[in-house]
Amino acid sequence: MAALVIRKRLENFLTAHHQRRPLMYNGKHDIREKVADMITWSQAKIKAFQKALLDWYDQEGRDLPWRQDHDPYHVMVSELMLQQTQVQTVIPYYQRFIGQFPTVQALAEADEADVLKAWEGLGYYSRAKNLQGAAKQLMADYNGEWPHTAKELQELRGIGPYTAGAIASIAFNQVEPAIDGNAFRVFARLFKIDADIAKPQSREIFDEVIRAVLPQDRPGDFNQAVMDLGSTYMSAKDPDPAHSPVAQFDQSYLDDEVLAYPVKSKKAKPVVKRYFALAIHSEAGWLLEQRPSAGLLADLWMMPLINRDELAETTLMTDEIQLAADQFAASTGLNVAFADAGVKMVKHTFTHQQWQLTILAADSEPVALNYLPAQWVNDFDRVALPTVQKKLNAALGIQ
DNA sequence: GACGCGTGGAA
DNA sequence: TTTCCAAGCGT
Secondary structure: OHHHHHHHHHHHHHHHHHHHOOOEEOOOEEHHHHHHHHOOOOHHHHHHHHHHHHHHHHHHOOOOHHHOOOOHHHHHHHHHHHOOOOHHHHHHHHHHHHHHOOOHHHHHHOOHHHHHHHHOOOOOOHHHHHHHHHHHHHHHHHOOOOOOOHHHHOOOOOOOHHHHHHHHHHHHOOOOOOOOHHHHHHHHHHHOOOOOOOOOOHHHHHHHHHHHHOOOOOHHHHHHHHHHHHOOOOOOOOOOHHHOOOHHHOHHHHOOOHHHOOOOOOOOOOEEEEEEEEEEEEOOEEEEEEOOOOOOOOOOEEOOEEEHHHOOOOOOHHHHHHHHHHHHHHHHOOOOOOEEOOOOOEEEEOOOEEEEEEEEEEEOOOOOOOOOOEEEEOOHHHOOOOHHHHHHHHHHOOO
């Protein structure tokens, strides 16, 4: 009876997949045998696991600002901020954001520039626009009333399978898994699942496994307990599986193979890109351009950049600076004389690009700027700046 | 399904 | 210094 429930689930799952195509697992085994091998827990063992985890969570669960209540707006804001971002980084941003935009309606009606400014320094700036987009959808499509199901929540901007599961389970007590990096790691270790978690396809395996052990009465607490576990005793780099509240359920620990899980393929190294950063100053301030509304650092404000790798071949720095000046003049109408600013090169690494910025300085008349979104800026607190621009400011001794 | 999208902290 | 990671999503 015990393993039967899970077997049944598995059969449904595997049959459904088998009908689409014969899924292979690590290119070797039929996925059916592999998943069947993974879950051999009896119903009693599942209950014991749930109790061990939830008892620990009740005693040792972290006291975080967004856990003071189960307000769906609070959950949504925190979850969007926490996407690929550490808890300690998020806390001050969350506090300020809720103070500035206390309700869904307030956020929906805010200026996008203010939302972006509140996100300054947090990274992945599309999240800010997505969050406001979701607020607008809630007002327009639901009249401010929240949908309760994960399926409906996932229709909201910026809310994918993980975040939908998190909001549905935490705010609305829906029995849904919330599968983030923690959940992948925790369950990969508990069951020694060696599917590559970098591959989207692997999510289905974990989804099925987690549903088999998800308690009907406290799904939100369970999901959050898994995250707390994943950031402490079952962390990626410095785990302490021996003292984990679920140590006796952790097959990777019992077999002394903790660090072998989860399996995750590596990503490519960042590509190096070389730019001139144009530090143009006038009586009216520094010239900043607003970046395009899609792509890297979308809508944020920066000094103009000239891609050195797209300039004609030349060996002399003076020639290269002249080429950059010509290109800038051609696209903006501004004719100014640049010189190497004589400050150290600024380096900034994104997930997939490394920028090497050589700063060129120029003085200008405070002329009207008639090209794309650009302005003379004295007060840098008035616009949203990416971190790389703050590095440029520091190199130039601004503020 | 692979890739683009930020940042700061830790080892 | 380098590398990897941290509560993913949209295209």
